[in-house]
Amino acid sequence: CRSTAHALAVAGDDVEVYTTTARDYLTWAPHFAPGTAQDGPVRVHRFAADRADPARNAALARELALGRGGDALERAWARAQGPVAPGMLRALAGARARHEAIALWTYLYATTQMAMPRAPERTVLVPLAHDEPMLRFGLTRGLVAMAAGLAFMTPEERRLVDELHGVGARPAAVVGAGVEAG
Numbered sequence: 001c002r003s004t005a006h007a008l009a010v011a012g013d014d015v016e017v018y019t020t021t022a023r024d025y026l027t028w029a030p031h032f033a034p035g036t037a038q039d040g041p042v043r044v045h046r047f048a049a050d051r052a053d054p055a056r057n058a059a060l061a062r063e064l065a066l067g068r069g070g071d072a073l074e075r076a077w078a079r080a081q082g083p084v085a086p087g088m089l090r091a092l093a094g095a096r097a098r099h100e101a102i103a104l105w106t107y108l109y110a111t112t113q114m115a116m117p118r119a120p121e122r123t124v125l126v127p128l129a130h131d132e133p134m135l136r137f138g139l140t141r142g143l144v145a146m147a148a149g150l151a152f153m154t155p156e157e158r159r160l161v162d163e164l165h166g167v168g169a170r171p172a173a174v175v176g177a178g179v180e181a182g
Helices: 002-010 054-065 071-081 086-098 110-118 138-146 155-165
Strands: 016-020 035-039 042-047 102-105 123-126 149-152 172-174
Touching (some): 002 035, 002 042, 054 071, 071 110, 071 138, 102 110, 110 138, 123 138, 138 155, 149 155, 155 172
Parallel strands (some): 016 042, 102 123, 123 149, 149 172
Antiparallel strands (some): 035 042
């Protein structure tokens, strides 16, 4: 995500990132200072995230992977996994009119699941999909259906998402990701 943001900014696009203060994707413990800072050519807005509940997340994921549950259990799983960042969601909702597009990185996280409904008409979902139970959740199906466009890393990822959820006539592209030598 960071590499893509920098590449877009270097190409002349005005890029802002809305993210959490976390570095650890299991607990979402704060690491970076909240607030707005520059990361080279990219403006980064960081917001505190509620603590995740890894034990509850694991238990709910097991239940869901076994085919038990439904929409309410999927939403509980998403919140238990996190990150839930209310300040980020408020800021994004308030800034949506000034952004031409909003890219949401990966269907797995609560930030994507909670942000998508705030500006679906201008949201590009970067699912980072792979064959796992969560890709088959109704919650995921709803995100894919709601996205105005999709960006994939590989043709195989695009095919998988299309087979499970349908890409349809919406804008979609295989954009890949750069790899730095060295």
